[in-house]
Amino acid sequence: MFDKLKLHHKDEILDVSAGTGLLADMVMQKSGPFKRLVLNDPSEGMLAQAKYLLRHHTKEIEFTSHFSENLPFEDASFTQIICLNSFHYYVDQKAVMAHFSRLLKPGGTLWLLDWNRVGLFKAAIFLIDLLSPEHINTRTLDETKKLCEEHGFTVKDEDRWRFRIWNFFFLKCERNA
Numbered sequence: 001m002f003d004k005l006k007l008h009h010k011d012e013i014l015d016v017s018a019g020t021g022l023l024a025d026m027v028m029q030k031s032g033p034f035k036r037l038v039l040n041d042p043s044e045g046m047l048a049q050a051k052y053l054l055r056h057h058t059k060e061i062e063f064t065s066h067f068s069e070n071l072p073f074e075d076a077s078f079t080q081i082i083c084l085n086s087f088h089y090y091v092d093q094k095a096v097m098a099h100f101s102r103l104l105k106p107g108g109t110l111w112l113l114d115w116n117r118v119g120l121f122k123a124a125i126f127l128i129d130l131l132s133p134e135h136i137n138t139r140t141l142d143e144t145k146k147l148c149e150e151h152g153f154t155v156k157d158e159d160r161w162r163f164r165i166w167n168f169f170f171l172k173c174e175r176n177a
C-alpha cells in the first residue's frame with residue numbers, strides 16, 4: 001500500500017482501521033504533515049500502540065475509535081480514505097462502503113488492499129475462520145470492484161498478487177462527482 005499511495009500535504013486523510021499506525025508512520029515520514037490525518041481503529045489497544053509509535057506527531061494526527069460500519073464524520077470530510085488489510089473483518093461491508101462514499105469528497109480516492117478469496121487460499125481462509133475468534137468475510141477482487149461501483153466509485157487502478165499462501169488485491173477507486 002505504501003508503494004501505491006499518492007498523498008499530498010493538502011490532503012484530508014482517514015485511515016479507517018489504522019491498527020498500530022505502521023502505515024501512518026511511514027506516510028508521515030514520506031509526505032506529512034497533512035491538512036488532516038485521522039487514524040481510526042475500534043481497538044483501544046491498537047490505538048494505544050499507534051499513539052506511542054506516532055508520539056512525536058500528536059499535534060498533527062487525530063485518533064478516533066469507531067467501527068467502520070458507523071463512522072460519525074461529516075459528509076465529504078476527506079480527500080483520501082485508506083483501508084488496509086481490514087475489509088474482511090467488517091460485518092456489514094455494504095454499510096461501510098456507503099460510509100466511504102459519503103465521507104469522500106467528489107474526486108476523492110479510496111485505497112483498499114485486502115485478502116483475495118481465490119484458489120487454494122479459499123481453503124486457508126476456511127481454516128483461519130474456524131480457528132480465529134474474529135468475524136472473517138473475504139471477497140474476491142471482482143466482488144469488491146462491483147461493491148465499489150455500486151456505491152458511486154470508479155475503479156482507477158487494480159492489482160492482485162500472491163505472497164506465500166496469501167492472495168491479495170489492491171484497488172484505487174475514485175469517488176464519482
Ligand SMILES: C[S@@+](CC[C@H](N)C(=O)[O-])C[C@H]1O[C@@H](n2cnc3c(N)ncnc32)[C@H](O)[C@@H]1O
Pocket residue numbers: 016017018019020021022023041042043046066067068069083084085086089090091
Ligand atoms: C490486520 S489489522 C490491520 C491494521 C493496519 N491497517 C495494518 O495494516 O497494519 C486489522 C484492523 O482492523 C480493525 N478492525 C476490525 N474490525 C473492524 C471494524 N468493524 N471497523 C474498523 N476496524 C476494524 C482491527 O482492530 C485491526 O486493527
